[in-house]
Amino acid sequence: MSDPQQHPGRFDVHHHALPRPYQKALDSSGAPQLKGVDPIHWDVDSDREVMRDNDIRGALLSVTAPGTTIVPGPEAIRLARDTNEEFARLVADNDGAYGAFALLPLPDATAAIAEIDHAVDELGLDGVGLFSNSAGVYLGDEQLEPVLAHLAEREITAFVHPAIPASTDQATFGLPPSLYEFTFDTTRAVANLLYSGTLDRHPGLKLVLSHAGGTVPFLAQRLTYAATIASRLKDREPADLLGSLRRLYYDTAMSANRATLAALTELVGPEHILFGSDYPYMPASTTRETVEGVVEFFSPADRELLERRNFEVLFPRFCARAKTFAAR
Known part of the structure; x- marks a missing residue:
């Protein structure tokens, strides 16, 4: 099924895979x-078919939660390396259709920094995947400060996917935590990044938040009230909380509906939104639903930004590689 408004194809920033080592x-x-x-x-043939059916010109592959925390210590380092090497093979074998976000052995900051450099410099991957928390360690934790500082210094884009918080076993109501806890955990991570000072220390940090930022757009103004509620937090207030949120990027995965996009576009303009499908954890029908939601809500000019131009700015190596394959 093709897009009713013909165009050169969209890029998908939120597209999962299950590499063999993982x-x-x-x-x-x-x-x-x-x-x-x-x-x-997950298999390449089915994946490529969904991409063709939805005019997805290229997709950045990533591993969803829980990441390397499924194995202990040194095994996590090996799992990240093996997965990233498999990602590199998938990128090389698929004619510019794929890029990839590196899997990192978090929360081990030293090992994660080493893997960032190997994945980006040696394997040619396009950025890194982070989780809202890794074994309960959130992104604004001082333990992960070296990782965030390294990403900011090297201007490497990171895709932030939610993880399940440790507390959900107490009250899941028989529902999968990803149904709603994912959105809350993204918000926890962002609140932590704001009030730890991480986003102030690294204003150039390029983070893409999954699922329209979880509940961040809806709660953005509320997040400014920390010191109003508890005066002891005055010294921890971000210099410009809403400005920090507007520097971040947000994807459309599971979010291409009027209610969610209205909140998101009140917070940020289309130049900070990217198309994301969440395939294959959400099926092909939801990918189509996301395409239709984006087409319905955004003007053609805004769609040009969120489906292609923003992606080209954040991931120039991917786009150069895709053009090289297309020219063959």
């Missing part, structure tokens, strides 16, 4: 692909 580690550990969620199958 799937093997999941199988060995007994961990679910994603807690409470039906397991999915």
